Amino acid sequence: MKHLGILLSGRGSNFLAIADAMDRGQIEGADISIVISNRAEAAGIAAARARGLATQVIEARGRKRAEQDAEIVACLREHGVELVCLAGYMRLLSPEFIAAFPNAILNIHPSLLPSFPGLDAQAQALAYGVGISGCTVHFVDEQLDHGVIVLQRAVPVLQGDDEEALSARILEQEHLAYPEAISRVLSGNYAIVDRRYVARASQNAALIEEAK
């Protein structure tokens, strides 16, 4: 069984999509061993408790980010976490945090990166006037919304869309994309070549396993 750790700051709709996909058996051989929030009042942390999951609130309380992150890393290790999933976690991770989980921290972003990194990606997309946007699941590196892309899903921007309508359409795709990306990463059947995520054909994967 592989252990996931979730970090969130708000309602955690992507956390719930991951948990639901797990309940449906769509993410095999994995469980959520800890849900961490940097805000005590996050609705996502209450939802995690209601599901009987282990939870932890680790607030900033005016501390340095490195100090808060060290506490989070310790908590994740304590729960045997192998893959960290950011689900609306509104703090940048320290370099030490990122180094503690090499190629093992995922984030989801509501645009087709590299377009529209940073805050308010949906509003940025509308202001630019794109006809297509979407979402991106990527590994976290030290640059904002920049790491290796695991998968993307596209959505049309429709006439008359406001930020709310576009965000809702993208969120539907996020809820499909994140569980799928987690499955891919947990399978281990991939390589990162330069900065491309390259899936190994399952036949090749079997051969690799055999050769071990």
Next chain:
Amino acid sequence: MKHLGILLSGRGSNFLAIADAMDRGQIEGADISIVISNRAEAAGIAAARARGLATQVIEARGRKRAEQDAEIVACLREHGVELVCLAGYMRLLSPEFIAAFPNAILNIHPSLLPSFPGLDAQAQALAYGVGISGCTVHFVDEQLDHGVIVLQRAVPVLQGDDEEALSARILEQEHLAYPEAISRVLSGNYAIVDRRYVARASQNAALIEEAK
């Protein structure tokens, strides 16, 4: 009848897609009144001649861009051109050219702008490792690959894609996107709000016509 002018530098596959769409009646009330190339040996110019279209080669011959562009603008005007379509035209347009055809110059670019502007967009997309790319038809403004977007079409990047395979998949969509974008622009049923292309509902368009 509205008159289009085409500018190309190479094989002109998008020019041919536009001409074919016109022959099939997919771009109503319009013809191609002139095809201009900045290279005498462009295959697209031979193809235009073979179709019985008026053609003109206007080479740079070491002249300043403004001088060459003035000659092109004069040629377009002589042929009554109302909409200029760049189809693999490998020269930047001078500000004077752009000012001569306000919101009446279209270009097609093989990426989902604002991602991957400039040369070798498909190679840029592969190097970045995106899961989705596509093409963009946009009005030309004074910044490279930057003007208001008329429409975009997405394509998946598949495992094992090289530049050639991805380019071919995007090109298929370009050949659909460009005629569709031209139809939209020629219809006049749109407004540009900030930098968003906003289609007017046909009902609204009828009301606007009535009110004239």
